[in-house]
């Protein structure tokens with residue numbers, strides 16, 4: 530797989546530092562899992578973070594901290610982590626998903642517009658953003674839109690294109706309030722994307738204004 | 747004594763003496779690091795303890811060839827901090843919305859694993875090629891989470907220089923690491 534579009538470096542650095550909201554972290558994580566370039570970048574930030582940890586001014590631990598840890602070590606380990614469920618309670622828009630997504634919980638998929646379906650990912654810790662799968666029929670022209678927040682998109686299958694170029698599996702597209710784009714889905718096959726979105730989507734044009742109350746992404 | 751060697755001794759024979767040395771060095775630094783990034787002392791104490799407990803439990807997973815001991819311990823503390831924020835968010839949601847109180851466990855920790863050893867050497871080589879100035883601004887901005895204005899004040903440079911230095915440092919790092 531040749532990946533031509535990567536997340537901006539500051540998002541990769543925030544990912545490495547552990548500062549991203551859960552939905553954004555998921556999209557960057559799924560991209561990085563298939564992208565050696567971004568893996569190296571994240572590893573470099575982690576190395577710098579390790580150096581910062583070495584140089585951090587120590588703050589004394591509680592008097593009983595070491596004893597508390599040793600007691601926990603000697604306690605028989607409780608099997609607290611439940612095995613990830615392999616079967617999804619709801620049918621998926623696509624059964625062939627990357628490993629990291631297969632471990633997620635999904636809500637029911639729903640139709641958002643002609644030729645467009647979405648399936649939310651249940652992320653209890655997500656704060657400002659939400660994540661979902663977006664399925665579009667071949668040749669779909671998405672409505673021209675912009676956002677009040679950010680939109681992180683990772684192509685899983687198929688392709689789309691807009692002013693920024695063509696986006697194929699593994700490619701990452703970043704949109705923020707500045708961007709006003711109208712992606713066109715490739716005509717040969719459906720396009721499946723993983724999307725993390727914060728803020729509201731704003732539709733343009735008379736059709737967009739007409740249907741936007743129904744497009745609840 | 748190398749930290750990596752001590753972790754190896756914990757992994758190989760549950761060496762408590764080696765573990766005590768790791769605790770004495772890293773626990774107060776993890777706590778100090780977390781406090782510096784805005785966490786309360788109590789919360790930082792708890793995460794620092796859990797971090798060292800995880801070092802003991804996962805010592806066998808540490809690969810000295812891929813990550814330095816400090817970077818590995820940083821990722822453990824980072825993941826624990828993410829987990830604790832997630833658990834808090836879940837509790838808050840459950841309190842607001844009683845019928846959603848059955849909250850599914852999302853087994854999600856998108857850590858990346860570099861599999862090839864030439865990746866590892868490229869990463870170390872790239873970091874060494876950054877200037878001190880460049881690694882300092884990356885550290886202050888992304889890792890220690892200082893606002894740009896504060897970085898400008900500490901380094902005694904204009905705000906615009908901080909922003910461009912960060913941008914250049916990130917671009918250089920990316921250049922060094924891209925295929």
Ligand SMILES: [Zn+2]
Pocket residue numbers: 532534535536560561564566567568
């Ligand atoms: Zn990438």
